[in-house]
Amino acid sequence: MSITLKSPVFAGNPIRSKTPKPTDPFSPTQAYETLKNLVSTQTHIQEPSLLTFKILPLRKGRPLAGSSGDLVKKWHLGWLTFDEFKVVLDSSEVSLSEDMLVYLGYDDDDVVYWGVDVSLGESLVQKFGSQQLSFVQLTTLMVATDWADEQAMGQLAIAGHARALLEWHSTSRFCGSCGEKLIPIEAGRRKQCINESCKKRIYPRVDPVVIMLVIDKENDRALFSKHSRLVPRMWSCLSGFLEPGETLEEAVRRETWEETGIEVGEVVYHSSQPWPVGSSSMPCQLMVGFLAYATSFEINVDKKELEDAAWHSREDVKRALTLTEYGKAQKTAATKVDQICKGVEKGQNLAADFGVESGELLPMFVPGPFAIAHHLISSWLIRLVFCYRKY
Ligand SMILES: [Zn+2]
Numbered sequence: 095m096s097i098t099l100k101s102p103v104f105a106g107n108p109i110r111s112k113t114p115k116p117t118d119p120f121s122p123t124q125a126y127e128t129l130k131n132l133v134s135t136q137t138h139i140q141e142p143s144l145l146t147f148k149i150l151p152l153r154k155g156r157p158l159a160g161s162s163g164d165l166v167k168k169w170h171l172g173w174l175t176f177d178e179f180k181v182v183l184d185s186s187e188v189s190l191s192e193d194m195l196v197y198l199g200y201d202d203d204d205v206v207y208w209g210v211d212v213s214l215g216e217s218l219v220q221k222f223g224s225q226q227l228s229f230v231q232l233t234t235l236m237v238a239t240d241w242a243d244e245q246a247m248g249q250l251a252i253a254g255h256a257r258a259l260l261e262w263h264s265t266s267r268f269c270g271s272c273g274e275k276l277i278p279i280e281a282g283r284r285k286q287c288i289n290e291s292c293k294k295r296i297y298p299r300v301d302p303v304v305i306m307l308v309i310d311k312e313n314d315r316a317l318f319s320k321h322s323r324l325v326p327r328m329w330s331c332l333s334g335f336l337e338p339g340e341t342l343e344e345a346v347r348r349e350t351w352e353e354t355g356i357e358v359g360e361v362v363y364h365s366s367q368p369w370p371v372g373s374s375s376m377p378c379q380l381m382v383g384f385l386a387y388a389t390s391f392e393i394n395v396d397k398k399e400l401e402d403a404a405w406h407s408r409e410d411v412k413r414a415l416t417l418t419e420y421g422k423a424q425k426t427a428a429t430k431v432d433q434i435c436k437g438v439e440k441g442q443n444l445a446a447d448f449g450v451e452s453g454e455l456l457p458m459f460v461p462g463p464f465a466i467a468h469h470l471i472s473s474w475l476i477r478l479v480f481c482y483r484k485y
């Protein structure tokens with residue numbers, strides 16, 4: 095019925111577990127110097143003694159991706175070697191600048207990974223199209239990922255990290271203190287004000303979002319909000335941003351009260367999940383998941399915030415989870431990615447990506463295993479509080 099993941103989607107990034115020392119050749123600053131030298135030289139050939147680089151182009155937050163497989167389609171990120179990247183760059187109108195680059199990490203073979211923002215390069219779209227690679231929405235890749243495939247989950251986490259960092263760069267151009275320009279330092283992992291008397295450093299900001307399944311223990315039901323504007327008949331958990339000066343638990347209680355008029359007592363932490371697919375003005379969100387226990391039960395929906403909210407019984411929710419074909423939705427999305435990469439399909443529709451139904455229309459369904467909401471809900475159904483033991 096429910097799918098238990100080893101780690102939440104967008105977590106468990108395989109190339110960022112260890113922070114290198116500044117003296118290591120694969121550290122952000124040293125690797126950046128090597129990359130810069132390579133870009134400025136006229137040769138396309140990377141010296142064998144130098145670091146190996148893998149480069150992931152992203153366009154407007156969409157990573158470059160390809161697809162393979164006959165019956166079962168499987169997407170992969172469109173990593174380029176340095177040589178491939180330089181050939182592409184030299185034949186396009188784009189010139190590489192530090193603003194476009196972010197250091198993503200390195201692996202056990204000392205391969206250094208970079209994300210590059212190529213949003214300005216219109217001609218690159220055709221160039222990659224001829225190689226059957228395409229810039230694909232991260233949400234589409236998220237739904238298309240086989241959640242049992244650890245390697246694919248790792249690639250998704252890398253793509254999420256790259257998107258979050260590059261979006262942060264594009265929305266953090268000027269110093270909040272003096273208004274001067276910010277420039278990237280440490281290979282795009284930080285930014286600094288160019289004003290000599292200010293020199294303020296800024297770090298990628300993470301915006302915490304509380305997400306909670308509000309439970310009515312006595313009547314064995316839970317509170318759901320409706321998200322039909324995104325996807326028809328989808329019900330999910332309540333959520334909201336943390337405000338200055340409040341605890342996560344207070345935010346859970348305040349948001350629940352503001353959106354539904356329900357009072358919450360006990361709040362129990364469940365798990366968290368990076369969420370780089372939220373709005374581009376807040377690209378580094380962290381979903382912090384809770385089970386929250388209601389002390390009042392009369393719903394009063396704030397229609398400005400929510401379309402609807404309702405209590406759903408354990409049986410109804412169990413039925414929705416049992417009948418929803420998450421595996422089928424994943425395969426459909428994987429086929430869609432394959433078609434986008436082959437140039438067959440152009441449209442990238444968010445509602446269609448989340449669609450999980452076929453045949454009979456279900457009265458309700460809940461988000462798939464890529465969303466923390468799914469795990470909060472399944473934990474309640476199987477009466478488990480913690481499901482991610484490793485993380
Ligand atoms: Zn400044």
